[in-house]
Amino acid sequence: MxxxxxxxxxxxxxxxxxxxxxxxxxxxxxxxxxxxPEVPNITNNEQTITEGRATITTLGNVFYNPVQEFNRDLSISVINVFSKERSNSPKLEFGIKNENGIRILEALSATGLRSIRYAKEICGIKEIVANDISKIAVAAMRNNIKDNRVDELVTASENDAVMLMYEHRLKEKQFDVIDLDPYGCPSRFLDAAVQAVSDGGLLLVTATDMAVLAGNSPETCYSKYGAISLRTKCCYEMALRILLQCIESHANRYGRYIEPVLSLSADFYIRVFVKIYSGAHKCKFSTSKLSMVYQCNGCETFTLSPLGTVKTSDNKQVKFKLPTGPPLNSQCEHCQHSHLLGGPIWSAPIHDPNFVQKVITETPEHLNTARRIQGVLNVVYEELIDCPLYFVLERLSGILHVTTPPMMEFRSAILNAGYQVSFSHSRKTSIKTDAPAKVIWDILRCWEQRHPLSDRRRSEQGAGNNILAVKSEKEYSFDSHPNANPPSRRDGFVRFQENPLPYWGPGTRSTTMVGDVKMEKSKRNQGKRKRESAE
Structure with a gap:
C-alpha cells in the first residue's frame, strides 16, 4: 500500500x-x-429436553422456555380439534403423512420442539414447515427432526418469517394453520399472516408484551396495536380484545375477517386462536364488533361505545349505521368524576363455546398440563360470551372502603336480582355480568348498610362516598342462590394459573439471530453516556 x-x-x-x-x-x-464476533461454539452448550412425545437437543443460545409447555400443550389440543373438523378423511392417524390433511407453518420455530410435537401428537397432517431466521437454530432443528424421525412431515426452513408468509399468499400455497409465537409484540407479522392462511384456516398468535397491553404505555400500545390501552383491573381481558381488533384490522384490508374460537390470558402472555375467512360483505360487520371504552377516573366503571350498528328491517335487509353519541355525560353518573377513553377493542365474543367444549372433550391425557387445560377451559366455557370486560370484587369494595363480600354471596345477590354472572378465566375474583353498573353499586350500597363504614371513612371525600351518598333503589338479597357456585369451582378443577415455576417470565431474546453483532454493540454502549459525561 x-x-x-x-x-x-x-x-x-x-x-x-x-x-x-x-x-x-x-x-x-x-x-x-x-x-x-467469532462464530459461537454451539457444541459446548448442549441441553437435552423431553417434552410430550418429542426429545430435542438445544445448541448454543437457541431459545427455549419450559414455562411455555402449557402453551404448546394447549395448541396441540386446539389444532387436533381443528384438524378433525378440516380433514375429509374418516380416520386420522398420528405421525403419518395424510395427503388430505392440514398444512402447518410455525413461523418462529427456534429449536423445532413445537413442530416436532405437532408432527407426533396431532392427527391428519400433510406437511409442517418449521421456520427460523437463525442458521444455528435451523441447524439444531434439522438434527432434532432427524433424531425424532419426523422427516416425512416436518421441513426445516431458514427464512425471514414475514417474507416466507408473503410468498404463500396465493390460494394454492396458503397454510391451513399458522402459529406465531414471537418474543414480545406480534403485530409486525400479522399483515403477512392474515394473507397466508387459507379460507377457514386457523391463526394462532401469542403476545408477551403485557406491560404495553395492560396500560403502562398507551401511546406505545397505539403504535403497535392501533388501540389505546387503559390501566384497569380487567386489563387481561382488555389485552385480548386489543390483540383481536388488531388482527381484525389487518384482515379487513384484504377482504377478510376473523372468528375467535379461543382467547386466553395465561401466566405472562396472552394467546388467541382465530379462524380467518374471506368475504368483503362480512367485513362490513366489523364496526359493530369493535368499541371504544370509557372508564371513570374515580369509580373505574366502564362503558362501551360501538363504532357501528347493524339494523335488520322487516324484509330482512341489513343496514349499517353510525351510532349516536356520546354514550354518557362528561361526568360519571355514579361518582361525578371525569372519564378516560381507550380502544378500540374487540367487543364481540372472544370464544366459541362449541369449539371449546370439543377441546375439553378431546384433550390428550398424556399432556403434562392436561389437568390445567381442563380446568381453565371449563372456566372459559362458563364465561358469559356477550359481556365484554369484568369487575374485580376487591377493587369494588376498595373504592367504597367497605369490607369485601364473600364471592358466593355477591354472585347470589346478582343472580337473585335476575341477572347473569360468571367468572373470567383471567382473574380469580372477577365479576363478569350483564347487570348494569348501577345495579352493582346498589348491591354494594345494601352491603354497606349491613357492614357500615366508620365515621372517619364517612367524612372522607372521594368517589366511594359520592356513590354511597345515593340511596339504593331497592333491597337486594344475599341469600344463597343455587347457581352461584359454578360447576368448575364445585368440581374442584384447577381453574386459575398455578404458582410461578422456575424460569418464570418470557425469558430473554435469543442471541442466535442475525443481530448478534447488534447485541455486541449494545453491550459496548451500556453506560456510554455516563462515561462520556465523566470525561
Missing part, C-alpha cells in the same frame, strides 16, 4: 492529507477485524 502511494505523483501540499487518510482507514479496518 505504501509503495503504491509513493509511486503516485502527488503535490506536496496534498501528500500529508493522503497519509492521514491512509492511517485512518488502516486503524478503522484493524478495529473492525478485532470487534468482529
Amino acid at each position: 505504501l509503495k503504491i502511494i509513493s509511486s503516485i505523483k502527488i503535490e506536496s501540499s496534498n501528500l500529508k492529507y493522503c497519509l492521514y487518510a491512509f492511517r485512518f482507514y488502516t486503524v478503522t479496518f484493524k478495529k473492525d477485524m478485532e470487534s468482529k
Whole structure:
C-alpha cells in the first residue's frame, strides 16, 4: 500500500492529507477485524429436553422456555380439534403423512420442539414447515427432526418469517394453520399472516408484551396495536380484545375477517386462536364488533361505545349505521368524576363455546398440563360470551372502603336480582355480568348498610362516598342462590394459573439471530453516556 502511494505523483501540499487518510482507514479496518464476533461454539452448550412425545437437543443460545409447555400443550389440543373438523378423511392417524390433511407453518420455530410435537401428537397432517431466521437454530432443528424421525412431515426452513408468509399468499400455497409465537409484540407479522392462511384456516398468535397491553404505555400500545390501552383491573381481558381488533384490522384490508374460537390470558402472555375467512360483505360487520371504552377516573366503571350498528328491517335487509353519541355525560353518573377513553377493542365474543367444549372433550391425557387445560377451559366455557370486560370484587369494595363480600354471596345477590354472572378465566375474583353498573353499586350500597363504614371513612371525600351518598333503589338479597357456585369451582378443577415455576417470565431474546453483532454493540454502549459525561 505504501509503495503504491509513493509511486503516485502527488503535490506536496496534498501528500500529508493522503497519509492521514491512509492511517485512518488502516486503524478503522484493524478495529473492525478485532470487534468482529467469532462464530459461537454451539457444541459446548448442549441441553437435552423431553417434552410430550418429542426429545430435542438445544445448541448454543437457541431459545427455549419450559414455562411455555402449557402453551404448546394447549395448541396441540386446539389444532387436533381443528384438524378433525378440516380433514375429509374418516380416520386420522398420528405421525403419518395424510395427503388430505392440514398444512402447518410455525413461523418462529427456534429449536423445532413445537413442530416436532405437532408432527407426533396431532392427527391428519400433510406437511409442517418449521421456520427460523437463525442458521444455528435451523441447524439444531434439522438434527432434532432427524433424531425424532419426523422427516416425512416436518421441513426445516431458514427464512425471514414475514417474507416466507408473503410468498404463500396465493390460494394454492396458503397454510391451513399458522402459529406465531414471537418474543414480545406480534403485530409486525400479522399483515403477512392474515394473507397466508387459507379460507377457514386457523391463526394462532401469542403476545408477551403485557406491560404495553395492560396500560403502562398507551401511546406505545397505539403504535403497535392501533388501540389505546387503559390501566384497569380487567386489563387481561382488555389485552385480548386489543390483540383481536388488531388482527381484525389487518384482515379487513384484504377482504377478510376473523372468528375467535379461543382467547386466553395465561401466566405472562396472552394467546388467541382465530379462524380467518374471506368475504368483503362480512367485513362490513366489523364496526359493530369493535368499541371504544370509557372508564371513570374515580369509580373505574366502564362503558362501551360501538363504532357501528347493524339494523335488520322487516324484509330482512341489513343496514349499517353510525351510532349516536356520546354514550354518557362528561361526568360519571355514579361518582361525578371525569372519564378516560381507550380502544378500540374487540367487543364481540372472544370464544366459541362449541369449539371449546370439543377441546375439553378431546384433550390428550398424556399432556403434562392436561389437568390445567381442563380446568381453565371449563372456566372459559362458563364465561358469559356477550359481556365484554369484568369487575374485580376487591377493587369494588376498595373504592367504597367497605369490607369485601364473600364471592358466593355477591354472585347470589346478582343472580337473585335476575341477572347473569360468571367468572373470567383471567382473574380469580372477577365479576363478569350483564347487570348494569348501577345495579352493582346498589348491591354494594345494601352491603354497606349491613357492614357500615366508620365515621372517619364517612367524612372522607372521594368517589366511594359520592356513590354511597345515593340511596339504593331497592333491597337486594344475599341469600344463597343455587347457581352461584359454578360447576368448575364445585368440581374442584384447577381453574386459575398455578404458582410461578422456575424460569418464570418470557425469558430473554435469543442471541442466535442475525443481530448478534447488534447485541455486541449494545453491550459496548451500556453506560456510554455516563462515561462520556465523566470525561
